[in-house]
Amino acid sequence: MRTSTAAAGGLHVLLHVLLLPSLSESSEGQEPRRTPATSKAEDRELPAVVHSRAKNDSEWRLSFSEDFLTPHNFTRYWTKKNGTIMGAFDDDQCYFSDNAFVHDGALVIETREQKTTIAGRTTNFSSAWVTTEDYFSQKFGRFAFRAKLPNGSAPGIFPALWLMPQSPAPCWPTAGEIDVMEYVNHPGCPPQELASCQVHSTLHWGDACGKGLGHGVHGLWASPSANITDDFHVFAVEWTEDRLAWSVDGVEFFAQNSSTVEIPQLPFYFIINTARRPEPYESFPWPVHFTIDWVRAWTRVTR
Numbered sequence: 570m571r572t573s574t575a576a577a578g579g580l581h582v583l584l585h586v587l588l589l590p591s592l593s594e595s596s597e598g599q600e601p602r603r604t605p606a607t608s609k610a611e612d613r614e615l616p617a618v619v620h621s622r623a624k625n626d627s628e629w630r631l632s633f634s635e636d637f638l639t640p641h642n643f644t645r646y647w648t649k650k651n652g653t654i655m656g657a658f659d660d661d662q663c664y665f666s667d668n669a670f671v672h673d674g675a676l677v678i679e680t681r682e683q684k685t686t687i688a689g690r691t692t693n694f695s696s697a698w699v700t701t702e703d704y705f706s707q708k709f710g711r712f713a714f715r716a717k718l719p720n721g722s723a724p725g726i727f728p729a730l731w732l733m734p735q736s737p738a739p740c741w742p743t744a745g746e747i748d749v750m751e752y753v754n755h756p757g758c759p760p761q762e763l764a765s766c767q768v769h770s771t772l773h774w775g776d777a778c779g780k781g782l783g784h785g786v787h788g789l790w791a792s793p794s795a796n797i798t799d800d801f802h803v804f805a806v807e808w809t810e811d812r813l814a815w816s817v818d819g820v821e822f823f824a825q826n827s828s829t830v831e832i833p834q835l836p837f838y839f840i841i842n843t844a845r846r847p848e849p850y851e852s853f854p855w856p857v858h859f860t861i862d863w864v865r866a867w868t869r870v871t872r
Contacts, residue, residue, distance in 0.1 A: 601652040601663060606683040606695070606856070616860045618675040621715060621801065629867035633705050636863050637676045646705065650698040654687055661725065661847040662694040663687065669697035675862050678843045680719065680726065682855040693850065698842035706735035706836035711867040713805035714841070718752050718798045719857040725846030728752050728859040730804055732837035740778035745833040747772055749815065750804035752797075753846075768797060770806070770815040770823055772830060786830055788815055788823020801862055809869070810834065839864060 637643055650664040663685035669678050676699070683695040714730045732747040748771040773785040807814045811832055814824040826832070843859045 602686045603663075603665070603695070604684045606681040615672050615677065616675075616717065616858045618673045618717075618860060618862060620674060620862055626867075628870055629711055630870050631865065632707060632710065632868050633701075633864070633866035635865075636674065637671050637861065638674050640671045643671050643676065647699045647701055648704070649700075652685075652687065653698070654685075654690055654692055655698075655844070659847055660727075660844045661692050662696040662843075662845045663692045664698040664842070665695050666697070668695050669699050675860050676841070678728070678841065678859040678861075679856045680723070680843050680845060680859070682850065694845045694855075696843045696845065698840065700733075700841070701839045702733070702735065704838075705866070706838040707866050707868070708834065708836040709808050709810060710869065711805060711807045711865075712749060712837075712839070713803055713865045714749065715801055715803045715862040716750075717801045717860040717862075719843065719859045721752070721796065721798045722853070723845075723855070723857045724850045724853055725848035726752070726857060727844040727846055729840070729842055729844070730861075731840050732806075733840055734833065734835045735838050738835050742773060742775035743778060744835055745772065745774045745831075747806060747808070747813065747833065747837060749806045750817075768792065768817075770804075772813060772825060772833075774831075786825050790815075790817050790822050801860075808832070839866075 635643075635646060649666040649669055651666040653664045654660075654662075655664070662680065665685075668681065669676065671677070678697040678699070680694055680696040682693060685692050685695060712732060716728075716730065719726050719728055728750075729748060729752075730750045732749065733741070734744040738744045748769075750768065750770060752768050768790045769787050770790070771785050771787045775783045803816075803818050805816050805819075807816070809832075811827040812824060813826075813832060814821050816822060841859075841861060841864075
């Protein structure tokens with residue numbers, strides 16, 4: 570892929586994202602040793618969900634719709650990682666299926682303080698990773714999530730809404746990766762700048778199999794409110810054969826076209842997860858919740 574010279578500003582802020590170990594460096598298949606969470610399930614306060622339907626648009630035809638109304642639909646169309654430590658960033662979480670559940674008509678990903686040891690590696694948190702891989706994927710269209718981000722004061726919290734190429738496809742990351750939304754709480758973000766430096770959308774790619782995300786173009790979104798985590802927002806990307814455009818709540822804030830980057834040309838599937846960077850955490854009241862009201866995909870109507 571060709572590297573863009575117009576990265577919508579802020580590329581230096583995100584340079585640490587670009588040199589990842591392979592996502593294939595996981596502990597899947599190893600038997601985990603998992604301690605009880607520091608907070609009891611009966612004591613946790615689950616998030617309140619204020620629902621809002623996706624708006625219809627004659628330009629688009631709905632191709633995938635998930636409202637998380639029943640646990641049955643969730644288990645039918647989505648899969649979860651279970652007992653898996655992913656390799657990227659030396660993240661401090663293990664993914665378990667019971668950290669993702671349906672509550673009040675929404676998907677909740679709960680990040681708990683909970684030690685797990687697999688194959689000699691110990692993490693201090695459990696979280697969840699859910700995906701439509703092998704169930705739904707699509708090339709081009711509009712992809713959207715309505716979600717409420719977890720508490721931004723949680724040290725190292727890193728929720729993401731993103732798209733990856735469906736197999737069979739060239740190996741990761743040569744076929745690209747579309748990050749619809751990533752929310753990164755890291756030490757470089759002072760409290761007074763949380764809205765402007767934490768939320769970003771990215772097209773990533775790499776030159777060789779399993780060698781990390783060596784390239785990327787990034788857009789940053791500044792929330793109009795004092796705290797982006799107070800409300801639900803619709804995070805979306807519109808993808809055509811020659812353009813990618815990202816938006817929040819219907820307002821486009823970043824775009825790239827085929828004159829600056831190579832636009833992916835393969836079907837991609839949905840991923841929702843919350844990771845946690847390895848930062849001091851002992852004084853924070855865990856757990857925290859990433860809440861997804863709905864997920865949608867559309868194809869453009871041809872006339």
